[in-house]
Amino acid sequence: KKSRKRVLDNKFLVNIHGGPLPIVDSAKNLGVTLDTELRFSSHVSTCVGRAFAKLKEDVSLRSEEVGDFEQKHTDISTQTDITMEEIEQLEKKIGVTMEEIEQLEKKIEVSPFGLLENQNDTDKWKFYTGYEYQFLNKIIFPTIANYITSSSITKLSSFNQLLLTMIKLRLDLQFEDLAYNFYIAPSTASTCFTNVIDIMYQRFSSLIIWPDASVRRKNIPSCFKESFHDETTVILGCLEIFIEKPASFLTQQQCWSDYEHHHTVKFLIGITLQGTICYISKARGGQTSDLQMAELSNFCDKAKPGAIVIADRGFLVEDTFGIYQVKFMEPGFTSGKNHLHPLKIENNRTIADVRIHVERIIGEIRNKFNILNATIPISMLNKGNDINSLNILDKIVIICSALINLSPPVVPL
Numbered sequence: 001k002k003s004r005k006r007v008l009d010n011k012f013l014v015n016i017h018g019g020p021l022p023i024v025d026s027a028k029n030l031g032v033t034l035d036t037e038l039r040f041s042s043h044v045s046t047c048v049g050r051a052f053a054k055l056k057e058d059v060s061l062r063s064e065e066v067g068d069f070e071q072k073h074t075d076i077s078t079q080t081d082i083t084m085e086e087i088e089q090l091e092k093k094i095g096v097t098m099e100e101i102e103q104l105e106k107k108i109e110v111s112p113f114g115l116l117e118n119q120n121d122t123d124k125w126k127f128y129t130g131y132e133y134q135f136l137n138k139i140i141f142p143t144i145a146n147y148i149t150s151s152s153i154t155k156l157s158s159f160n161q162l163l164l165t166m167i168k169l170r171l172d173l174q175f176e177d178l179a180y181n182f183y184i185a186p187s188t189a190s191t192c193f194t195n196v197i198d199i200m201y202q203r204f205s206s207l208i209i210w211p212d213a214s215v216r217r218k219n220i221p222s223c224f225k226e227s228f229h230d231e232t233t234v235i236l237g238c239l240e241i242f243i244e245k246p247a248s249f250l251t252q253q254q255c256w257s258d259y260e261h262h263h264t265v266k267f268l269i270g271i272t273l274q275g276t277i278c279y280i281s282k283a284r285g286g287q288t289s290d291l292q293m294a295e296l297s298n299f300c301d302k303a304k305p306g307a308i309v310i311a312d313r314g315f316l317v318e319d320t321f322g323i324y325q326v327k328f329m330e331p332g333f334t335s336g337k338n339h340l341h342p343l344k345i346e347n348n349r350t351i352a353d354v355r356i357h358v359e360r361i362i363g364e365i366r367n368k369f370n371i372l373n374a375t376i377p378i379s380m381l382n383k384g385n386d387i388n389s390l391n392i393l394d395k396i397v398i399i400c401s402a403l404i405n406l407s408p409p410v411v412p413l
Contacts, residue, residue, distance in 0.1 A: 112181035115163065129166040130368045130403075136166065139406065147199045156182060156192060164189060165196040169400065172371040194392065201395040207402035208280055210302050211272050220273055234278060234303065236311040237358035238290060239267040239365065239397065241283075242375045257286030265381070267397055268293040271361050273354065275409045277401040282394055283381070300326070310354055361404065368407075369400045 111117055118124055119133040129136060141162055148158040156164070164178055175193070179186040211234070243263050246252050257264040264286030270279030281297040290312070294300070303309060303326045310329045366373055380392040390398075 112160075112163070112167070112178075128170060129163070130170045131166070136162065140166075140403075143203050144196070144199050147203070148196065156184065161192050161196050165193050165200070168193050169369045169371050169396065172374045197392060197395050197399065200399045201390070204402035205398050207405050208277060208398060210278050211274075211276075233273050233308040233310065233354075234270045235273075235354055235358045236294070236299075236309060237269050237271065237355075237362055238293060239269050239362055239372070240264045240286065241267075241372055241393070241397075243381065244375055244378045246378055251285070254285035254287050260286065262286075265376075265393065266293060268297050268299060269358070269362065269401070270299065271358050273357075275357055275361060276405050277361065280398055280401055282390065283397075312355065364407075365400055365404055368404065369396075371396065372400065 113124075113128055115125060115128060115133075122132050125131065125133045125136075131140075137159070141159055144162065145158050148161050160182065164182055167173060168178065175186045175189040178189045182189065184192075240257065240260060241264060242260070243255060243265055245263050246255055252263065255263040255265060265283040266286055266288055267283055268279070268281035269277060272278050279299055279302065281293065281299065284293055284296065288296070305326065308327045308329060376393055380396075383389050383391045
């Protein structure tokens with residue numbers, strides 16, 4: 001009875017879906033007996049207990065899952081942090097490597113002989129290259145810059161490749177010497193020189209121009225107007241260069257020069273009254289006479305009827321040029337007589353005044369480019385399989401002549 005009374009007196013509540021439900025009142029509303037109410041209350045208590053136990057179990061499982069998730073998240077974060085550290089270390093290493101590369105590139109770009117650090121030192125630039133820095137940088141370099149490529153062969157800049165080539169032409173330094181100053185291998189220096197010579201030949205050979213009639217009338221020097229008026233006048237001369245002794249006995253004979261007592265090659269050069277070089281032949285062996293040089297070249301094809309050609313007595317090409325209706329002038333000689341005819345004396349004086357410019361131009365070429373005063377290796381004379389092609393020496397002479405044409409004229413206008 002006391003137990004029943006406690007149950008009935010207490011307002012035992014069960015929280016179902018968040019809403020309290022008085023058990024006693026509900027039992028009374030249903031019209032059940034006290035025993036029934038008691039059993040119902042006990043059943044509800046059991047269900048509630050089981051529900052709380054189940055809920056607690058679910059909460060525990062969920063807590064474990066949350067813990068596992070947090071642990072996994074922590075592990076992932078830790079792994080990410082380690083990876084980022086490695087990335088940062090790699091980035092630092094890359095930065096250091098790039099700085100080393102930049103320093104090495106600067107080392108390569110350090111100007112040989114201290115030229116780039118002294119761009120305004122005109123005497124120094126003329127000594128090493130023959131020209132001022134501004135002339136090379138503003139006139140020569142822009143003409144060939146787009147054709148000089150930096151490859152795996154060399155890391156030299158385009159300008160330094162031009163600089164190496166100009167120093168070689170000017171001073172004829174050994175490739176080993178150039179290699180030390182440019183921080184490259186001797187073979188690389190040789191390859192660079194050959195490549196730039198090919199490019200310069202393609203770009204500057206057009207500066208060897210046969211005189212145009214309209215231009216020559218405007219620019220003929222005043223000292224020659226009375227003697228030659230406005231006729232196209234070309235002065236012929238020969239440039240002779242020493243070479244190494246060829247391996248072939250036949251070539252040795254062809255290249256031996258009785259005058260120089262050395263193996264040589266010769267170039268036929270035509271110069272205008274203005275002092276510009278207008279014609280250069282291919283190289284011929286030193287045994288070739290001046291007459292043969294003129295006949296074997298295509299000079300006669302360029303000379304138009306009415307043109308005047310002035311040459312030394314060694315050429316003896318009057319008959320050859322006569323076919324092309326070209327007037328040939330040479331110094332007079334006595335032919336066994338004691339004195340020259342007065343007219344020939346005046347003619348000789350005029351020719352001597354003109355021919356001196358040939359010697360001045362050839363002397364200018366030799367003084368500006370010492371490679372032409374050296375003994376040229378046979379390797380520079382090889383043409384490969386194409387016998388009609390130009391060898392390196394042919395191209396060098398054309399380039400040097402073109403650069404002379406860009407210089408101030410030796411004959412005052």
